[in-house]
Amino acid sequence: MNDAVARETMIDTQVRPNDVTDRRIHAALQNVPREVFLPKSRHSLAYAEFEHETSQGRYMWRARDFAKLVEAAKIQADDEVLDVASGSGYSAAILAKLAAAVVGVETDEALAEAASARLDSLDIDNADVVAGDISKGLASQGPFDVIFVNGSVEVIPQEWKDQLKQNGRLAVIVREGKLSQARIYTRSGDSFACRSVFDAAPPALPGFEKAESFVF
Template identity: 80%
Template structure:
C-alpha cells in the first residue's frame, strides 16, 4: 500500500467513522505525509492507529483524536493559530491547511528548527515553529483566534486563555484523575466559558501536573 492510499484508508477507517465531518480536515490529512514527521524507523507504522513519540514528551496523536480536536475548535480559513508543543511539526502542517497563519511553539530550539525545516520541505509557507516557553504561550505574536495544545494537561495556564482574541478558542485535553476530556475554552470579552467536546486519552504533556497535596 503506497502512502497516499494509506492516508485515505486512515481517513476512511479512523476519522470519518468518528464523527469528523469537516471535509477541510479530511483534505489536510490527505495532503500531509505523516511519515515525513517521523523517524525513518517508524515510517511503515505512520498510519497505524496509535500515538507516535517524536521526541521526549512529544507525540504525533492518532488521527482520530487529533481530527476530533480540530473539528471541535471550529477553525476558520481566516484564523490565526498558536500550536503549543508542536513537536515534529505535523500538527502545524495540518493546521496550515485550515487557518490563515500558524505558529508552532516548542521549548527546545533544536526541535523547533527541525520542525520548521520539515514545513519548508513541504513548501508550507503560512506556518512556522519557534522556540519559547510553552507554559507562557507566545504573547508577542498574539492574540490568537485558536490555540491548540498537543498533549493532555492537568493545569491550564491563564497565559494561554489570556492570549485568546474575543471569540477565540483554546482546544486542550484536560486530565482529572483517570478521566481525560477534550475541552474548548471560549473568550467573550473578559469572560471565559468552557465546554466538554469528547472523552479521549492522549499522552500527557510533561510539566502541567497538579501539585500533590497531603490528605490528613
C-alpha cells in the same frame, strides 16, 4: 500499500467513522504526509491507529483524537493559530491547511528548527515553529483566534487563555483524575465558557501536572 492510499485508508477507517465531517480536515490529512514527521524507523507505521513518540515528551496523536479536536476548534480560513508543543511539526502542518497563519512554540530550539525545516520541505509557507516556554504561550505574536495544545494537561496556564482574541478558542485535553476530556474554552470579554466535546486520552504533556497536596 503506498502512502497516499494509506492516508486515504486512515481517513476512511479512523476519521470519518468518528464523526469528523469537515471535508477541509479530510483534505488536510490527505495532503500532509505523516511519515515526514516521524523517525525513519516509524515510517512504515505512520498510519497505524496509535500514538507515535516523535521526541521525548512529544507525540503524534492517533488520527481520530487529533482530527476530532481540530474539528471542535472550528478553525476558519482567516484565523491565526498558536500550536503549543508542536513536536515534529505535524500538527502545525495540518492546522496551516485550515488557517491563515500558524505559529508553533516548542521548548527546545533544535526541535523547533527541525519542525520548521519539515514545514519548509513541504512548501508550507504560512506556518513556522519557534523556541519558547510553552507554558507562557507566545504573547509577542498574539492574540490568537485559536490555541491548540498537543498533549493532555491537568493545569491550564492562564497565559493561554489571556492570549485568545474575543471569541477565540482554546482546544485542549484536560485530565481530572481518571477522566480525560477534550474541551473547548471560548473567550467572551474576561470570561471563558467551556464545553466538553469527547473523551480522549492522548499522552500527557510534561510540566502541566497539578501540585501534589499533602494530608497531615
